[in-house]
Amino acid sequence: MGMVVACAITLSACGSGRDAEIPLEARTAEQIFKLAESQMAENKPKDAAVTFSEVERLYPYSEWAKRGTVMSAFAHHKGKEYEEARAAAQRYLDFYPADEDAAYAQYIMALSYYDQIDKVARDQGNTYQALQALRVVIERYPDSEYAKSAVLKFELAIDHLAAKEMEVGRYYLKRGHFTAAINRFRVVIEEFQTTTHTPEALHRLVEAYLSLGLTDEAETAGAILGHNFQSTDWYADSYKLLTGKGLEAKVRGNGWLAQIYRRTIKGQWL
Numbered sequence: 001m002g003m004v005v006a007c008a009i010t011l012s013a014c015g016s017g018r019d020a021e022i023p024l025e026a027r028t029a030e031q032i033f034k035l036a037e038s039q040m041a042e043n044k045p046k047d048a049a050v051t052f053s054e055v056e057r058l059y060p061y062s063e064w065a066k067r068g069t070v071m072s073a074f075a076h077h078k079g080k081e082y083e084e085a086r087a088a089a090q091r092y093l094d095f096y097p098a099d100e101d102a103a104y105a106q107y108i109m110a111l112s113y114y115d116q117i118d119k120v121a122r123d124q125g126n127t128y129q130a131l132q133a134l135r136v137v138i139e140r141y142p143d144s145e146y147a148k149s150a151v152l153k154f155e156l157a158i159d160h161l162a163a164k165e166m167e168v169g170r171y172y173l174k175r176g177h178f179t180a181a182i183n184r185f186r187v188v189i190e191e192f193q194t195t196t197h198t199p200e201a202l203h204r205l206v207e208a209y210l211s212l213g214l215t216d217e218a219e220t221a222g223a224i225l226g227h228n229f230q231s232t233d234w235y236a237d238s239y240k241l242l243t244g245k246g247l248e249a250k251v252r253g254n255g256w257l258a259q260i261y262r263r264t265i266k267g268q269w270l
Contacts, residue, residue, distance in 0.1 A: 024054050029064035036068070040075060049075035049084065066092075070101050073108045082112040103137065103144035110134045114153055117160060124164055131157050155194075162192035162201075169204060178208045189260065199225060203234040205257070206241055215247055220257040222249035227264055 024032055036051035052075055055068030073088035085108055092105040110133035116126040134157065137150035169184030181204065188201035202225040209218035222238045226249045229235055235249075242249055251261050 024051075025058065029055050029059035029062045029068075032058065033064050033068055033071075036071065036075070040078070045075045045079035046081065049079060049081065049088075053088070066096055066099065069095070070105050070108075073105060077108055077112055077115075080115075082116055085109075085112045103141035103146050106133065106137050106141065107144075107146040107150060110137055110150060110153070114157065117157065124161055127157050127160055158192055159195045159197070162188050162195040162197040165192070166197050166201060166204075169201070173204060173208055176211075178211050182208045186256070189257075199229040199232045199234040202229070203238045206238040210241060210245065215245075216252035217255055217257055218242065219247050219250050219252050220255065220261060222247075223251045224257060224261050224264060225249065227261065 024035075027035070032051060032055045036048045036055070039045075039048035039051055049072050052068040052072035055062075056065040056072070059065050069088060069092045073085050073092060076082075076085035076088055089105040089109040089112070092099075093102055093109075096102060096105075110130055113126045113130035113133055117124075117130060118126070131154060134150045134154040137144070138147055138154065141147055165184045165187045169181045169188075172178070172181035172184065185201040185204050185208070188195070188197050189205070192198070202221050205221040206218045206225070209215070209221060219242060222235075222242050225232075225235045225238050239249060251258050
């Protein structure tokens with residue numbers, strides 16, 4: 001029985017009345033597991049996580065212990081105890097790497113990082129950790145029910161990293177630090193080209209290169225923008241900037257942007 005069924009929480013009588021006073025050591029593995037389920041149903045995930053782990057401690061070689069371990073990871077994550085969730089998920093993967101719920105354990109591992117991704121302005125360490133863990137779900141468990149969600153979250157995390165680069169690039173651009181800004185926008189073009197931020201990154205490159213008097217690079221950025229995103233407002237803005245200076249959106253020279261343009265002509269972004 002997989003995690004989808006296992007996660008269906010059912011109330012248990014062992015969590016109420018006189019039964020609540022029975023020590024865990026005097027209960028069967030199933031009784032402890034159901035007590036943890038009742039705690040989850042009562043929205044007490046932190047208590048449930050501890051109780052699930054007790055199944056593993058008291059009955060380490062039972063089938064209930066295996067289920068308790070992965071459910072402990074689930075409960076810790078529900079209670080926003082992310083480090084503990086990762087530890088429980090990793091323990092499950094270490095002991096039961098081929099089990100049917102291994103994909104779910106890995107998914108919990110990824111979520112424990114993904115759900116800690118903060119606002120764009122903050123450090124992106126959790127984003128990179130989430131990407132790594134999500135990639136494992138996608139590549140190791142491609143046929144699991146969690147793969148599709150992992151792909152979606154992977155794409156959102158990539159977009160988040162691109163947004164971070166754009167934010168820093170805009171900061172430098174507004175303050176006249178054009179070379180530093182170009183370096184940030186270049187990262188978006190080269191590493192995060194499939195995100196929604198690519199058209200703006202190309203436009204900002206036009207702005208930055210024009211500010212430095214590097215017209216060949218500005219025109220080439222405009223050419224890429226026109227070739228791939230001609231219907232966007234970003235292209236319209238770049239076109240105005242270029243034509244206003246007697247320039248055009250055309251490939252010039254043999255710089256990094258010109259090389260990218262030639263690849264896009266062949267139908268390959270990179």
